[in-house]
Amino acid sequence: MRAALRRAVRALLAGLLLSAPVLAAAGPAFGARAADRPVVETDRGAVRGRAHARYRTFEGIPYAAPPVGALRWRPPVPPARWQGVRDAGAPGARCVQFPAIGPGGPSGSEDCLFLNVTSPAVGVRRPVMVWFHGGGFVNGAGDLYRPQRLAAAGGAVVVTVNYRLGVFGLFGHPALGGAPDSTLCDQQAALRWVRANAAVFGGDPGNVTVFGESAGGLSVCVHLTSPASAGLFHRAIVQSGSCSTTMPPRALLPELGAYEPFVPERRTVADGAAAAARLGCGRPEPAAELECLRGLDTGRLATPELMQRFSLVSYGNALLPVEPRRALQEGRFHRVPVIQGADRDEMRIFLGQTLAVYPVADDQAYRARLYTSFGESAPRVEAAYPASAYPTPALALATVLTDVSFVCPTLRDGRALGRHVPTYLYRFDDREAPNYTGLPGVPGFPYGASHGFELTYLFDTPFALSGPQRALADRMAGYWVRFARTGDPNGPGAPRWKVSPPASVLSLAPGPAGIHPVDASAEHHCALWESRGGADGKADS
Structure with missing residues (x-):
């Protein structure tokens, strides 16, 4: 029992608690009338969403190509254009993860870089709010959060985003040039998609607010202090995940050390090299190691140990040069x-x-x-x-x-x-x-x-x-x-x-x-x- 509890608590603390397993409300039933299925033309092709009484939803829109094969652990690239009208009436696949609560194996897909748009039924140049979900960087998804209140009553266009989790998003290795924080690169790619497409959903691409809770709040902190996020947003809301969030050692269990969500890149890279050896990919050359790792199937990497070990954001790289709490204290952040x-x-x-x-x-x-x-x-x-x-x-x-x-x-x-x-x-x-x-x-x-x-x-x-x-x-x-x-x-x-x-x-x-x-x-x-x-x-x- 103690070992199981220890694993559960480590999962809770892997990057701050969990996603919202019972947060999403069931959606209403939909008819098939053309009026219920609005079509919008994005920069990659047309999408068909759902019309509701006071708002519209467009779900499962790809904002980046599937990060699989040679694209595993690489920065996201734009998705291929599609012909015809793509159905956007249901969420796309969630990223690979373990259940937030209770037993179970991994679920989801590496092909998961989708976002969802909820917009008021009428109006143009609405403020845009981009939500980064919590879940400790090990679980969660954008579709768990239903922002009808913010869209229908508040008048905002709300975008919720999937991003790579755990070992698929925060892995480091010498052949990668360090720990590139693919998780945060995904979020930046989503913000670039918003800049290119917000207007066709009634939003103002010049008025974008990033907001998030727990690991999502930590993500907003990163964007405040990352040079690569400059110009991608204009306001920020940080909920229960400040740049200085920490947890003292042995606070919850005797064997748990201090929790700090941001770690030096060298630590993540060392962990990545050690993981490669344990997975049978030890090679004399780092490039060969990485090629071996990219050849492993999803299940070999989607283990509780690897998902949790690689759930911390690395600093000391191009995306995050300085530890965020120190960047704030030194005034090195975007003026929003x-x-x-x-x-x-x-x-x-x-x-x-x-x-x-x-x-x-x-x-x-x-x-x-x-x-x-x-x-x-x-x-x-x-x-x-x-x-x-x-x-x-x-x-x-x-x-x-x-x-x-x-x-x-x-x-x-x-x-x-x-x-x-x-x-x-x-x-x-x-x-x-x-x-x-x-x-x-x-x-x-x-x-x-x-x-x-x-x-x-x-x-x-x-x-x-x-x-x-x-x-x-x-x-x-x-x-x-x-x-x-x-x-x-x-x-x-x-x-x-x-x-x-x-x-x-x-x-x-x-x-x-x-x-x-x-x-x-x-x-x-x-x-x-x-x-x-x-x-x-x-x-x-």
């Missing part, structure tokens, strides 16, 4: 307005999965856990987060891990961004939000406003929201789309969202006074974590 935020109880969903075998049953166990993660700083951490101030010691630990891993890094990056561009910070605070993950609850350990729980407020899902929660969802969608349209989320009738700095964080919660400013830095003891991290904001443990 930014929304950035985190959920109030981010780490509860992670910690809850380990409590059965690694419990935090009492104050003594809590204190021991603090020492394993924070060493000599543990007494200071315990003084700021005494177990007696929380319903249980486990919830105290979850709060500590949330603050050090997510909230305070988000605020730190917000300050760096705010020195140069309009920056709007939020904290999602609905502790009654639906558990979208499909993970079982833990008695006595409510998940609250945990990692990813804000997604049901932005995308159409099968979950029922209360009246106040629906009002919050409308407010959030309004903020997001107004920001995409103008670079400022504020509008008539909505509580004002102040630009940062000064340190101003907008609490997003249901109810008449649920949306209001908070002093998140004080509430989350960020001064403590800054003092531990030193000038560069990195923990010393």
Whole structure:
């Protein structure tokens, strides 16, 4: 049981939690009338989508050639032109991945570079929002997210994107010249497709917002700091995946080290050379090794170990020359307005999965856990987060891990961004939000406003929201789309969202006074974590 749990937790942490296994709502039934099947001419050929009452969908559109055979681990190239009208009434294949939850083997295809467009039924020059899904860079797909609320009510053209995952997207090897981060190259190719094609879907190619959550948020961080993304977008929204996101060592299980999503390229290249030898492709010449690896079938590479090992983004290359958190601190990022935020109880969903075998049953166990993660700083951490101030010691630990891993890094990056561009910070605070993950609850350990729980407020899902929660969802969608349209989320009738700095964080919660400013830095003891991290904001443990 312990080994299985360890594998599951590593999968959760491979690049930040999971995709949305139960997020996508079932679509309506469609008739066959010509009026229900609009046709749009893209730069590679015509596509036939689906018409709905207030929006249109075009799914499974290829934005790059299949990255198979000689194109495995190469930068994406444009797809071949097609004759006639291509059906775009259903999503394309998802990229190779393992189930986000539960047992099972790999699914999906290497031929997976598809995107989906949801646009308002009428209108031109709408703001375009490009969504990069979460899933730890090891699972997920664009079609899991249904953006009808943003398109029909908000008036945005929304594009959701598949991109290569795990070993197929973040592999490194000497013969590749390093670790080219194909995952992020795919996303940039999708943004170039948007620039070329947004107008025919009613969008404005000169007004593109990139947004994403978890690994998708980390992706947005990369595009903010990657020279290769210059000019491909004009606004950015980072949800629960800041450039400074980290996790302290042994936070969830004794054998787990610190989690950092960005690693030096040399580490990935060394891992790639070692993997080649284990796969029987060891050769005297790197080029021969790579040729052997490209000759392996998908199943030989799609193993849990390889998918998770190659789920970290490499820096020190042409795409990402500098570690993103340091690039932000040095002001080396694209000058676009930014929304950035985190959920109030981010780490509860992670910690809850380990409590059965690694419990935090009492104050003594809590204190021991603090020492394993924070060493000599543990007494200071315990003084700021005494177990007696929380319903249980486990919830105290979850709060500590949330603050050090997510909230305070988000605020730190917000300050760096705010020195140069309009920056709007939020904290999602609905502790009654639906558990979208499909993970079982833990008695006595409510998940609250945990990692990813804000997604049901932005995308159409099968979950029922209360009246106040629906009002919050409308407010959030309004903020997001107004920001995409103008670079400022504020509008008539909505509580004002102040630009940062000064340190101003907008609490997003249901109810008449649920949306209001908070002093998140004080509430989350960020001064403590800054003092531990030193000038560069990195923990010393």
